Amino acid sequence: MAATTVPENTTSHAGRPPRAAGGAVRTGRGRKVRHNLQAHGFLIGAVLCFLTFSWYPMVREFIMSFQEKRRGVTSWVGFRNIDRVYHDPYFWTAWKNTAEFTLYALVIGFVVPFAVAIILNELRHAQAYLRILVYLPVMLPPVAGVLLFKYFYNPDYGLFNHVLKTLHLPTSQWLDSSHTAMISVVVAATWMSMGSATLIYLAALQNIPGELYEAADLDGAGLWSKIWHVTIPQTRLVLSMMLLLQIVATMQEFTNVYLLTGGNGPENSTMTVVYMVYQYAFSYNNFGSAAALGLFLLLVLGAFSGVYARLSRNAD
Amino acid sequence: MSRIGYRRLVAVALVAGIGLTGAACSDNKKDDTGNKAATSAGSDAGTPLDPKTKVTISVDCEPPTTKAAERKQWLDDVAEFNKQYPNVTVKSKDAFPCEDPAKFTAMLQAGSETDSFYTYMTDLQQVLDAGQAADISAYVNDKTVPNLNDIDPGVLNVLKDGGKLYGLPTSNYQMGLIYNRKIFQEAGLDPNTPPTTWDQVRQDAKTIQDKLGSKGINGYMDNSAGNQGGWHLVSEMYGVGSKAVDDSGQKAAFNNDQTKGVLQTLHDMRWTDKSMPATPGLQWGDVQKAMGTGKIGMYVGAPDDVPLVVQQYKAKFEDIGMAPIPGGKTALFGGADYMFKKSATPDQIKAGIAWINFKFLTLEKGQFNYPRNKADGLPVGLPQPFFFTGASKAKDTETKTASATVPVDNFKTYVDAQVPVLPEPPNAQKIYTVLDTVMSGVLTNQNADVSKLLSTAETQVNSLLAASQ
Numbered sequence: 001m002a003a004t005t006v007p008e009n010t011t012s013h014a015g016r017p018p019r020a021a022g023g024a025v026r027t028g029r030g031r032k033v034r035h036n037l038q039a040h041g042f043l044i045g046a047v048l049c050f051l052t053f054s055w056y057p058m059v060r061e062f063i064m065s066f067q068e069k070r071r072g073v074t075s076w077v078g079f080r081n082i083d084r085v086y087h088d089p090y091f092w093t094a095w096k097n098t099a100e101f102t103l104y105a106l107v108i109g110f111v112v113p114f115a116v117a118i119i120l121n122e123l124r125h126a127q128a129y130l131r132i133l134v135y136l137p138v139m140l141p142p143v144a145g146v147l148l149f150k151y152f153y154n155p156d157y158g159l160f161n162h163v164l165k166t167l168h169l170p171t172s173q174w175l176d177s178s179h180t181a182m183i184s185v186v187v188a189a190t191w192m193s194m195g196s197a198t199l200i201y202l203a204a205l206q207n208i209p210g211e212l213y214e215a216a217d218l219d220g221a222g223l224w225s226k227i228w229h230v231t232i233p234q235t236r237l238v239l240s241m242m243l244l245l246q247i248v249a250t251m252q253e254f255t256n257v258y259l260l261t262g263g264n265g266p267e268n269s270t271m272t273v274v275y276m277v278y279q280y281a282f283s284y285n286n287f288g289s290a291a292a293l294g295l296f297l298l299l300v301l302g303a304f305s306g307v308y309a310r311l312s313r314n315a316d
Numbered sequence: 317m318s319r320i321g322y323r324r325l326v327a328v329a330l331v332a333g334i335g336l337t338g339a340a341c342s343d344n345k346k347d348d349t350g351n352k353a354a355t356s357a358g359s360d361a362g363t364p365l366d367p368k369t370k371v372t373i374s375v376d377c378e379p380p381t382t383k384a385a386e387r388k389q390w391l392d393d394v395a396e397f398n399k400q401y402p403n404v405t406v407k408s409k410d411a412f413p414c415e416d417p418a419k420f421t422a423m424l425q426a427g428s429e430t431d432s433f434y435t436y437m438t439d440l441q442q443v444l445d446a447g448q449a450a451d452i453s454a455y456v457n458d459k460t461v462p463n464l465n466d467i468d469p470g471v472l473n474v475l476k477d478g479g480k481l482y483g484l485p486t487s488n489y490q491m492g493l494i495y496n497r498k499i500f501q502e503a504g505l506d507p508n509t510p511p512t513t514w515d516q517v518r519q520d521a522k523t524i525q526d527k528l529g530s531k532g533i534n535g536y537m538d539n540s541a542g543n544q545g546g547w548h549l550v551s552e553m554y555g556v557g558s559k560a561v562d563d564s565g566q567k568a569a570f571n572n573d574q575t576k577g578v579l580q581t582l583h584d585m586r587w588t589d590k591s592m593p594a595t596p597g598l599q600w601g602d603v604q605k606a607m608g609t610g611k612i613g614m615y616v617g618a619p620d621d622v623p624l625v626v627q628q629y630k631a632k633f634e635d636i637g638m639a640p641i642p643g644g645k646t647a648l649f650g651g652a653d654y655m656f657k658k659s660a661t662p663d664q665i666k667a668g669i670a671w672i673n674f675k676f677l678t679l680e681k682g683q684f685n686y687p688r689n690k691a692d693g694l695p696v697g698l699p700q701p702f703f704f705t706g707a708s709k710a711k712d713t714e715t716k717t718a719s720a721t722v723p724v725d726n727f728k729t730y731v732d733a734q735v736p737v738l739p740e741p742p743n744a745q746k747i748y749t750v751l752d753t754v755m756s757g758v759l760t761n762q763n764a765d766v767s768k769l770l771s772t773a774e775t776q777v778n779s780l781l782a783a784s785q
Contacts, residue, residue, distance in 0.1 A: 069445060072447015289783065
């Protein structure tokens with residue numbers, strides 16, 4: 001391998017003797033590449049997939065956000081699409097709803113799985129059985145889960161109001177009231193997805209050395225003290241990464257609001273930014289504006305993803 | 317392997333990347349459809365299809381297998397059409413409903429619609445903006461569509477833009493008030509004098525609620541989601557004399573006392589009289605189901621809902637009646653049509669027009685074969701479609717009456733009212749999406765501020781219309 005490297009480099013710079021240092025670096029890098037050629041070959045499939053289904057659409061979206069299509073003719077319109085979506089009367093409503101969903105999803109969807117993981121970790125019996133039970137909703141197709149909750153939430157004959165009526169408590173409009181629609185969506189979304197998060201937390205908890213808890217016991221630490229001083233610091237990295245991943249995921253919320261409330265919800269109370277993107281594209285047939293709105297979201301999520309990437313690097 | 321080179325690999329990837337980006341960056345100011353075929357119709361465009369020319373066309377909206385009678389009729393019609401045009405192969409694609417707006421939009425963007433494709437009459441601008449509609453002006457004349465001169469020009473105008481024709485109508489409807497005669501009777505109301513104003517609708521709905529509410533029957537029901545709320549609100553505002561947009565088609569015109577009056581009545585029915593169900597967010601299918609299962613007294617709809625509530629939800633034809641749209645000033649009319657893909661060849665367009673003419677525009681054939689409809693158990697006698705005028709209209713009425721299976725008298729009030737019709741507004745689906753919010757606001761919030769809801773909707777519609785200019 002090395003024997004072929006030197007002449008190749010020499011001929012590629014005919015008439016000019018290679019600089020010693022640079023040549024050495026190139027030779028070294030070339031060898032490294034050749035050593036890994038097979039691995040790079042295997043990567044081609046994935047790279048092509050990303051190129052076709054992720055990177056190219058991203059480039060296309062960026063370009064489309066400055067274009068408009070009329071009568072089959074595409075033309076450049078500068079910042080008009082961005083200006084249009086920014087001045088949409090529901091622009092800030094969508095951002096407020098998205099932030100609200102993310103906040104609720106963090107309060108409920110972050111704390112609950114962590115608490116469940118701690119409880120599961122402490123159990124001595126039936127842990128495997130309960131783990132399956134917790135994970136079961138993840139295996140349910142999202143549409144089936146949504147239909148289930150649509151039934152639960154029905155104000156006339158739904159399970160929740162039936163229980164409330166039985167207990168002589170006031171009933172709710174759930175998804176049909178602008179005051180309760182968003183929180184209802186979050187509860188359903190959390191139920192459907194908490195299994196995965198719980199298992200990740202559980203794995204992190206099981207990696208905490210038992211000696212730390214024993215030492216805490218010897219120091220007379222109580223339950224909360226152990227969680228605060230041992231569990232949370234030991235799982236800090238997983239927690240922070242999950243937090244960021246959850247922010248990035250929940251800010252792109254579409255499926256649950258679309259299926260549970262039709263997207264807008266009562267008085268636009270569940271209209272998220274991604275639903276608004278969908279609406280611009282598929283209801284208003286304005287793909288340029290949809291792309292422009294997507295750019296706004298890309299910027300916000302880019303910031304969170306940057307933090308995530310930094311955390312991941314630190315973890316490595 | 318080692319000599320290929322990583323560099324070559326990288327070079328290929330780079331070239332591909334640059335190529336893709338280049339492709340993305342191109343297309344400035346040129347037709348994106350890549351069309352060659354039908355961009356200019358030849359001099360023989362107006363002549364019927366040459367029977368010697370072999371043509372294959374794809375057509376959507378074939379009835380699905382769940383609609384057995386309609387599907388059988390479609391297949392029989394293709395066979396009969398092939399006797400006349402053995403050179404044409406019709407490749408049918410089934411779907412129900414025929415158009416899913418989101419899927420339709422995606423197909424238009426990809427240019428993957430069939431050669432002859434079903435659209436709502438409200439879709440013209442969208443199809444034109446996507447660059448997918450062929451101008452069929454030169455192809456359509458009294459030789460290729462013999463009943464052309466008897467088609468209501470008002471209906472054809474909806475399918476024209478800049479004087480050019482882009483589609484052929486296949487059905488049309490006029491909105492009215494669908495009511496359950498049996499429920500009216502049980503509530504002590506006269507089913508032969510249905511309400512014709514919003515005050516009467518409210519009064520009758522309250523009577524039904526008071527008398528039959530304990531049986532789970534509501535007086536009135538309305539949509540508020542899936543663009544259906546907006547569609548209904550526009551129909552209702554038309555009824556009281558308001559328009560959705562001004563004459564220029566560039567400004568919203570619904571923020572007025574008439575629309576506020578309708579919304580206030582709906583609000584009062586929902587929150588004061590409680591004659592509307594507590595489940596808002598209703599859309600297409602929900603009200604039909606409620607009517608078919610005898611759970612509501614009235615709703616705003618079109619005559620083609622009647623077979624649906626009967627066939628799918630087992631209501632009886634004799635129990636369903638129709639009245640004119642409350643207010644009776646103007647009635648929204650809409651419908652469906654077929655357009656022809658711009659990239660289709662002239663022969664494909666000719667073959668498509670021949671098929672649409674045979675199936676949907678020829679009296680006593682296709683959809684107008686009333687004796688066959690009767691034999692197949694399909695309803696005959698509904699007051700739609702009504703796009704024919706003159707001799708064709710007279711002939712259609714005569715053959716329809718001869719085979720009628722629905723009690724025509726139940727539609728007498730609706731037909732006799734002769735409410736002037738008004739087409740759906742330009743960019744209708746966009747407007748409907750925005751107005752869904754207004755309906756949803758009124759029906760989900762007891763303290764809804766109707767004026768504020770309308771003002772916000774007006775701003776958004778104006779912005780959307782400006783973007784469409």
